[in-house]
Amino acid sequence: MEDKVTHFGSDTLTSGKAMMAHGPNALHSFVAEKFEAVMGRELPQMEVRYHNLSVTTNVTVTGEITAESELPTVFNTIKRSLAKFAWNKRVVQKEIIKNVSGVFKPGTITLLLGQPGSGKTSLMRVLAGQFPKSGNVEIEGDVSYNGVPREEITKLLPQFSAYVTQFDKHFPKLTVRETLEFAYAVCGGGMSKHTEEMLSQGTPEQSTEAVETARKYFENFPDLVIEQLGLHICQDTIIGSGMLRGVSGGERKRVTTGEMEFGMKYMTLMDEISTGLDSAATFDIITTQRSIAKCLHKTIVIALLQPAPEVFNLFDNVMVLNQGEIIYHGPRDQAVPYFGTLGFKCPPRRDAADFLLDLGTNMQKKYQVEPPTGMTQHPRLASEFSEYWRQSPLYADLIGAINAPHDPERLTDVEEHMKLMPEFRQSFWESTKTVTERQWRLTKRNTSFIFVRALMVVVMGLIYGSTFYQTDPTDAQMTIGILFQATIFMSLGQTAQVPTFYQARDIFYKQRSANFYRSASFAIANSLALIPQAVGESIVFGSLVYWMAGLVAHAGHFVIFLIIMMLMNLVYAAWFFCLTAICPSFNIAKPMSTFTIVIFNLFGGFVMAKNVMPDWLIWVYYLVPDSWSLRAL
Incomplete structure (x- = not known):
């Protein structure tokens, strides 16, 4: 890889295909090396900390919900319509996320695992500043970005935090390239004035080379995203919809991912981006995101459902959510051993991701072995797993990281970059x-x-x-x-x-x-x-x-x-x-x-x-x- 980086020159930044010729790691290493040499420090980064975060909502209940009452019959439809005017309505508080704490550090890529309804999407949307505001929803707890509370930068948060939704919402009549070029234009397009000033702090030769590298890099960024996501074959095909033939479902999912890749983002949160993709495409996308995290020092969090073993091994950390509670958040290679201390053993031919997803469900019985000394029985409920997690040394290390003083470099990023970020890139x-x-x-x-x-x-x-x-x-x-x-x-x-x-x-x-x-x-x-x-x-x-x-x-x-x-x-x-x-x-x-x-x-x-x-x-x-x-x- 060192040889590839050495031979990677600014004359290679002529197209997306040329930039990806040696792989994403070579490209990102070259760009980071040029930028950081001029700046005299690492690229801007973001550390996200959240402590005792809870999300609750008030749900109106008009009666007991049974399997029969949910059947799509005429009687049930009329009954549900009339139930809105019933006198026996009551309001029930539902906990979506229950008192969770954690930290996402720059330069790391974290896998978020959980069954449907576990709270993955809600957690990511809260951290991205895109959780829908409503009178019956209450968010409690502390969330900070490089030490800045969430409430102080809510309007600016989308400019340095990207959230990739799990739903593919696009205009069917636009082509793949047109959709991505629109996102590129409204998210800043080419190199901003602030970036040019940031890259003009070295010697005249260094600054000129860095500015030229940045200009070519940003000018060809739509082509780069198309190449990274494997969309070059269908870039001139309309996206289509259920009633209009266009790209495939997997290609449409990749367009959704690429749409949020533009702009000077310090953190990226991706929600179920592998739906409709084959294992090879998912592996390539995660490999690119890992390269971005390691070389450009971005904070990457990705929620996947049943990732393949080779994809699972690309992540640094793993977070497991169950019914709104964290039952593990730590290094990937320590996840399986940690649950081994609770009396659960992953079979040799069982994927680690599937093993982690089965815990806290009815499927966990096949993994149970003799409980360790001091345990009377295995944890079964999400609350029981969460309680054991809070008593673990890994959780103590996590709390220590949350309460630790912020890196002075991160505070510098706040003053020199985050606070100078406009709410919208275009006038x-x-x-x-x-x-x-x-x-x-x-x-x-x-x-x-x-x-x-x-x-x-x-x-x-x-x-x-x-x-x-x-x-x-x-x-x-x-x-x-x-x-x-x-x-x-x-x-x-x-x-x-x-x-x-x-x-x-x-x-x-x-x-x-x-x-x-x-x-x-x-x-x-x-x-x-x-x-x-x-x-x-x-x-x-x-x-x-x-x-x-x-x-x-x-x-x-x-x-x-x-x-x-x-x-x-x-x-x-x-x-x-x-x-x-x-x-x-x-x-x-x-x-x-x-x-x-x-x-x-x-x-x-x-x-x-x-x-x-x-x-x-x-x-x-x-x-x-x-x-x-x-x-x-």
Whole structure:
């Protein structure tokens, strides 16, 4: 490996393939050597400590839950719906994470093991600063990053802490490269000014070489991520979805991992990244992450379910969670011997990871041997395992590390790097431009939707125009009816946007939690992307209806009619966008959109005139957009 590092030069940093030619360790060693030589110290690092951390939530229970009550029958569905209004409801406190303590040191890679529901995801999201805030969830305990309490840097935390979710949420119409390049752009893109200043502290020759190395490294970073994750074969293939053919499930999982690789991250937390991957792909990814941890001094924590033995051996430390409690957190090679002191022996042909996962479950009996002296019986519950863990010498060492003074170098990293980190890498207008470009690309590629909408607008325009063909313009009732029907068409047509908005909402939540961009940038980008569609639909539909119906043959009146149609199109699209943000699920947003259309049309001034509306509901008339458009027309 030394020979590879020696022959690795800055002229090799021309593409992702060239950078990975000698393997990830050679690349990362070369980059670290160049950077640290100029800085005169190691690269910025992060040590995470948490002490007595607990997460609890209040759950409303309306009755006893049995296997029969969970069956998807009509009776059970009705019963669960009515149970929400029951008088015998009670609130039960559920502990998700129970008083856990630990430390993740820089330069180490830790494996997080646990059965589903053990609290792995909750722990990682709390440490990443992405645990959802809710009134019925309470987080207790101390979490610090290089000695800085979590509460002081919550907004900045996503900038130096990456969290890879276990769910693959992506835009199906974008290619693999486009998805990763978007993440690259919003997470800082090339070399930042702060990085350039950091690499200008050595001799002129050293600084010039380090800056040039960094510039090439960051410029080709999307290619590097694609090569590291083995996505070069499918980089120009759309991601796809359950209804649209694209990349495979394993490739989609690797895109999820790569999306969070960009930016100056000091800590990476990965949640179930091996789902859908074969053992070879998982091994390559973990090998790369180990190289990043060792050479670039990053803090890496990865949750895996049943890793292969060769993957398990790549980790330095192992944490085992069971029902929200830590039953082991220490060196990987001491995990099996530790449980041997509790009377559990791992069979020769049993994987160590599977052995650790079976402890605290009904499967542990096959590992039980004679209890050690002083033990009357084997621990069975998670609380019993946790109690033995707290009495072990390894736990005492862990508490000693938590209470130890912080390394002065880590405190320097806080002052020189962490506190100088902006909340967002791009400015407001830059991020708005980037998100708008992505949204416009998505709009153009939704060709089937555009074609169907265009066909619908033309057909409905001809139907409306022929139905009211050359009506008498002096017939006020008929004219108002035509105008009102036109506004109804605009409102009903925008309900088709609700599923699209919901798909984008899940992706927005993930990317906003990672501080990719501001919420306002996303909202503005979506609004701007709707304008061309609104203009086109209004011109086509408005022209057919206006001239076929024989309305006033005046250019000014016609332009006003088109403008109002376009505004109605945008207003309803904005309203459904708002409903999507407010409603907790699609099943609620869809009927709510229909309900609001009925209200808007009912109080629009045509179905029910203003002078016959009840006085206590007259305020609705002034709120709905239909009334304003009808009066303007």
